[in-house]
Amino acid sequence: MDDFYSPVAEYYDLVARAHSEGDTVLRERLAATALNGEPILDLGAGTGRTVAAIAESVPQCDILAVEPAPAMRAVLMHRVVNDPHLRQRVTVVAEPVDKLHLPDKLGAVVAYGVLGHLCREKRQQLWQLLLPRLSAGAPIFVELLPLEKPIVLPAFPLACETVGKRHYTASLQGEPGPDDTMLLTSCWTIRGGPCPAQVIRNQSVWHTFSLAELAQETRLRAERLTAQAGVLYA
Ligand SMILES: C[S@@+](CC[C@H](N)C(=O)[O-])C[C@H]1O[C@@H](n2cnc3c(N)ncnc32)[C@H](O)[C@@H]1O
Structure with missing residues (x-):
């Protein structure tokens, strides 16, 4: 996996993503999700913005945070280790999506800002891994750049x-x-x-690809939430 993030990881939290539209809608939708005690997977967890959104919206669930870039993961670990609530609930793993070991069941998946780093073949591998673990109706929240074709x-x-x-x-x-x-x-x-x-x-x-293309790849129903965020329902 190419590590595009470690060289600028120290600056990542200076980009105002917290309190963005995508963050707010993720929190609202997570709070309304029935999890049946199953964990939430945060793919490409970065420095922990999405982990915080999950933890604050769903007070009880376990969170599996996947972050392969060492510098991003170091910030994430710092955040988790220093918060007693996160420390109890968040498991941090370094494997990229194509080397992941996952629990048998997942209640929801958050894949914010990460799917565009995967080529079509890697995304297919990911769906094969994820879909059997999701109960009917379980959500996969995605945030994509609004770039459906390569442009200047x-x-x-x-x-x-x-x-x-x-x-x-x-x-x-x-x-x-x-x-x-x-x-x-x-x-x-x-x-x-x-x-x-x-x-x-x-x-x-x-x-580059659209939410509709993701729906075709996965054969799941998609719902657009904001210009960049959407959800696929298993
Ligand atoms: C734009 S950041 C998003 C971080 C966080 N989800 C957020 O929205 O703030 C994308 C993250 O995906 C991670 N990533 C890139 N390729 C990955 C892969 N193949 N498997 C897992 N994570 C990956 C990067 O290291 C980076 O931290």
């Missing part, structure tokens, strides 16, 4: 934050890559404080 994506602002005396600004731009991919480049500029300015560019690959 002009640079747009991603973050503008101050921490101590350092100012962090970031933009994201994209261009078509091979086949169904977009090559996304984030550019972070860090200024202020006693050190010289730094510019860090990071590239990642995102496979």
Whole structure:
């Protein structure tokens, strides 16, 4: 698996994703999900934003948080270890989706910001692993970039934050890559404080597809929740 996240993991939480539309709708829908004591899988858990959303919306369930990028996982572990409630409920594993070992039953799956990092073949492997573990009606929550085909994506602002005396600004731009991919480049500029300015560019690959294509792949019913988020029902 390519690790697109570790080089910029320290900046990840400066992008305002908490309290976003996708975060709010995930919390609302999770709170209304009947789990029957089954665990929730958070695929590509990142630094723990989605783990927090799950834990705060469904007070009792166990959470399996899958995060292969070491630097992202380090932040996630820090968050889990230092919160007694999370520490009891969240199991963190490092295996990427194609090497996963899963419990026999899952009550729900959250796959926010991750499926576009998987090619069609890897997604098929994932569905084969997940679908037999989900009871009828169990939800798979997804968040995708709203890019259904590779396009030129002009640079747009991603973050503008101050921490101590350092100012962090970031933009994201994209261009078509091979086949169904977009090559996304984030550019972070860090200024202020006693050190010289730094510019860090990071590239990642995102496979473009729509929620409707995911519904076709899985043969599940899809419901769009926001411009980027949706849910598939097993
Ligand atoms: C955009 S982040 C999303 C983090 C979190 N779900 C959120 O919404 O804030 C995508 C995460 O997916 C992880 N990821 C990428 N490829 C993966 C794979 N093959 N298996 C599991 N996780 C993967 C990355 O390491 C990264 O932390």
